[in-house]
Amino acid sequence: MKIAIIGAGSGYMPGVIRGLLHRAGSLAGTELAFHDVDAAHLDVMTRLARTMFAARGASFTVTPHTDLKPAVDGASYVFTTFRPGGMAARHLDESIPLAHGVVGQETAGPGGFLMACRSVPVLLEIAAAVDPGAWIVNYTNPTNIVTDAVTRHTGANIIGLCDQHVGDTEMWAGLLGLPFDRLEVDWTGLNHATWAERVRLDGVEIDLAAKLETLEIPGGGATPWRDPSRMAELGKALGFLPNSYAKYYFFHDDVVAELRAKGTTRAQDIMAMLPDYYAQVAGEADKPDPDPSRERGGGEHGEFAVEVICALHHDEHRREIVNVPNRGALPDLPDDAIVEVPALVGRSGPVPLTMGPLPAPVRGLTQAVHAYERLAADAAVTGSRRLALQALMAHPFVRSKHTAEKILDEGLAAHAADLPQF
Ligand code: G6P
Numbered sequence: 001m002k003i004a005i006i007g008a009g010s011g012y013m014p015g016v017i018r019g020l021l022h023r024a025g026s027l028a029g030t031e032l033a034f035h036d037v038d039a040a041h042l043d044v045m046t047r048l049a050r051t052m053f054a055a056r057g058a059s060f061t062v063t064p065h066t067d068l069k070p071a072v073d074g075a076s077y078v079f080t081t082f083r084p085g086g087m088a089a090r091h092l093d094e095s096i097p098l099a100h101g102v103v104g105q106e107t108a109g110p111g112g113f114l115m116a117c118r119s120v121p122v123l124l125e126i127a128a129a130v131d132p133g134a135w136i137v138n139y140t141n142p143t144n145i146v147t148d149a150v151t152r153h154t155g156a157n158i159i160g161l162c163d164q165h166v167g168d169t170e171m172w173a174g175l176l177g178l179p180f181d182r183l184e185v186d187w188t189g190l191n192h193a194t195w196a197e198r199v200r201l202d203g204v205e206i207d208l209a210a211k212l213e214t215l216e217i218p219g220g221g222a223t224p225w226r227d228p229s230r231m232a233e234l235g236k237a238l239g240f241l242p243n244s245y246a247k248y249y250f251f252h253d254d255v256v257a258e259l260r261a262k263g264t265t266r267a268q269d270i271m272a273m274l275p276d277y278y279a280q281v282a283g284e285a286d287k288p289d290p291d292p293s294r295e296r297g298g299g300e301h302g303e304f305a306v307e308v309i310c311a312l313h314h315d316e317h318r319r320e321i322v323n324v325p326n327r328g329a330l331p332d333l334p335d336d337a338i339v340e341v342p343a344l345v346g347r348s349g350p351v352p353l354t355m356g357p358l359p360a361p362v363r364g365l366t367q368a369v370h371a372y373e374r375l376a377a378d379a380a381v382t383g384s385r386r387l388a389l390q391a392l393m394a395h396p397f398v399r400s401k402h403t404a405e406k407i408l409d410e411g412l413a414a415h416a417a418d419l420p421q422f
Pocket of ligand 1: 107141162163164224225266270297
């Protein structure tokens with residue numbers, strides 16, 4: 001069996017390597033084709049993987065590639081985990097909307113739209129290159145828009161991943177005083193716009209509304225990914241669990257003020273730490289038993305992707321929260337919408353579980369975000385400026401034609417080299 005990893009020079013790879021090691025038995029003898037356009041980063045991660053696999057007796061072979069076709073030829077699974085344009089492009093995605101009073105974020109809102117315009121053409125190229133019947137297991141953001149574009153505009157199989165729900169479940173377990181590893185949460189909606197009305201502890205549904213009512217709102221403690229204080233405030237207002245990205249919708253103007261006051265974008269912060277990070281990983285790669293202690297993305301990132309590949313390959317029918325065509329799971333959204341819901345993943349792909357109506361307070365918001373995502377996917381595929389403008393006007397962060405036009409003009413000009421379709 002062969003697995004191709006596109007974006008294998010990514011800082012997230014140490015976590016993916018650990019994920020592969022966890023399932024080394026189920027994937028014994030697998031050929032791993034590592035692909036990246038950055039040959040130096042690819043070399044670091046190839047060396048790290050080879051020494052970690054050898055030290056732990058895993059029977060994987062690793063071949064590095066800078067050309068796409070030989071990497072994906074013969075692969076049953078093509079795991080995509082790259083950021084088109086890298087952190088420099090992400091900085092533009094985060095700063096251009098902010099200059100116009102709109103949250104600048106790499107996946108949500110206009111920043112995510114610009115990223116989609118760069119990601120989608122590359123994913124369409126990958127979809128055209130993979131073997132018939134292969135599965136694209138996609139982490140490249142915005143994962144929902146990328147999954148939608150590939151699903152509707154190519155014949156390739158794709159499953160969209162995001163591990164956000166793992167960290168959000170852990171945060172909520174901490175807030176509600178529940179044991180994280182015994183919880184099952186029905187996160188439903190769209191990627192980075194999911195909600196949960198049902199939480200089970202050891203399979204028994206808890207009274208979430210009552211728990212939220214007595215929850216005390218903690219102070220501070222926000223990280224780049226999680227803001228427990230605001231999440232608790234929102235959870236109490238809604239009576240169900242919001243995902244972390246809800247803060248961008250329900251505290252939009254406060255977040256804009258904070259991002260402006262901070263002065264640097266998340267991309268700039270990461271760019272400042274990446275040289276040290278790669279140096280540390282490269283240093284580990286040459287040790288007999290490497291164990292990089294610093295990881296981008298955290299353990300759940302790589303493990304989740306490998307678990308999904310194993311579920312597909314071994315027909316495990318395991319429940320995983322993935323991005324998949326709706327097929328009635330959420331009756332408030334079209335059947336062909338790409339939704340993020342629990343699904344049973346087996347050889348024939350993910351089968352979404354019926355989740356029922358979205359909670360009333362966020363139903364309209366989720367439908368509006370879906371309308372935006374669909375327009376964004378079509379704009380990213382076709383390069384239509386009209387669809388692009390409509391997408392931004394439809395997004396709940398924007399709602400202003402003139403603001404949408406300014407962000408779009410600046411964004412398309414700034415990224416022109418990476419947008420062959422426009
Ligand atoms: C979360 C999101 C991902 C995103 C990542 C960025 O995990 O779910 O979609 O890519 O954050 O993390 P970073 O450390 O690059 O800001």
